[in-house]
Amino acid sequence: MALRSTDPIIAIATAPGRGGIGIVRISGRTLDTLVHALFGRALVPREAHYQPFKDSRGAAIDTGVVLYFKGPHSYTGEDVLELQGHGGTAVLRRVVERCLEAGAALGLRHARPGEFTERAFLNERLDLAQAEAVADLIDASSASAARSAMASLSGAFSSCVNALARRTIDLRLLVEATLDFPEEEIDFLRDGQVAGKLSTIRTELDALTGQARQSVVLRDGLYVVLAGQPNVGKSSLLNALAGDDVAIVTPIAGTTRDRIVHQIHIDGVPIHIVDTAGLRETHDAVESAGIERTWTELKKASVILHLQDIRSGGDTLDQAILQRLPTGIPVLTLLNKVDLLDDSSASRPTATRETESNGSSNAELPLLETPPKTDHTERSPVARRTAGAMTLAISAKTGAGLDALKERLLEIAGRYPGMESPWLARERHLRALTRAGEHLTIAAEHIRHDDEALDLLAEELRLAHIELCTITGQYTSDDLLGEIFSRFCIGK
């Protein structure tokens, strides 16, 4: 892909469909001749010109406002022309066609997705993290995500990364200068200066990584997968959390076959709830295919909700499911249908007759950290799996326990009330920060072991520095750029 081509480019910048205003945007090294061809005169940069947009025979296609920005004082750093007309698909297409015709001699062509922002990056109007924030701002689905994306776009995240990169450079200079005087190496390491500086960088990097991790959850959300035997109420829970009839619910075991994903927000945190086919032995080919998908989804989960029927929870099938769940992913055991508990279990602290009879749908049921001593839960695999495991009694039907469930999900997301990520980071940034941290760990080992490996220490610092630079795009391959910008919408 000719990523760095400098042909002038054009695209409709507004969303497809009908709208009050539609904007066609053009960017190129120099657009003065195109301006002349289109409007028969020069346009004063940064002034609004009310203009007819005419076809080649002089007939009006539309009338609107034209803005001309001379590079480098523009979004892309090149000359940028914006034609703001009426927001109809056909009229905007005609404007684009007319511009392509008038700009044919210049080589004007349709822009690829993200190509305007890519040019802004290549012309150093934005660094890479800021360019990514443009897409994140457009994609932000909650007010807090939009605020954080805006902070990243204005450079808040980049400046944290740059500050860290500068400190790393200082340390590299110190270490590399000493490389020239090998006899002083050991003293140099022993005087603690390097260790001190390294540990300061480490502390800052860890803080930044923690914030980035928080921010990735804010941006990408939690991937919460519902799993359990057929008929335990997975689809009912999805519907209850979504507040909508998203999935089909029937008393027939094996209702859900395909995976169903629905996004909700809890306290501004996006949560993707994934409903899956119930897990059991089956000879039905379609159901088996569904069950295969369930296991695939479970591997991708950030949290697994293991649903069980509270009346039979923890039976051998539940145990077998629990054994097969992927390790390293937090599992919440949900004992569903608490509304169906009969009188004999009225001693349960979590589900009483009153809860059901007064119809309260938001009755708060406490977390069952210690399983109550009843037949139902003695068999349930409460807290047998991991230290992080938790059990909660809920009713997808009445809504009991769902507030506690939401709270728990927010805790797992690492979020507490009022907390907001100061900027928006992506998984890519988090990976780079983590890798930088790994290089610093190895660097610290070299110092600690006093192994005269100053050159190895220098190399680890260099690698950590490069990782930081990939975030802002100072060291970035064309492949990565292609991948990042291709995910933008056209016209941005």
Ligand SMILES: Nc1nc2c(ncn2[C@@H]2O[C@H](COP(=O)(O)OP(=O)(O)OP(=O)(O)O)[C@@H](O)[C@H]2O)c(=O)[nH]1
């Ligand atoms: N009383 C009561 N019934 C429930 C509750 N949750 C689900 N049900 C009923 O249980 C039956 C099965 O519910 P589903 O939500 O379809 O169960 P599922 O786990 O998605 O089942 P499959 O898709 O077959 O795996 C339906 O008749 C629901 O109305 C609950 O909390 N209380």
Ligand SMILES: [Mg+2]
């Ligand atoms: Mg279902």
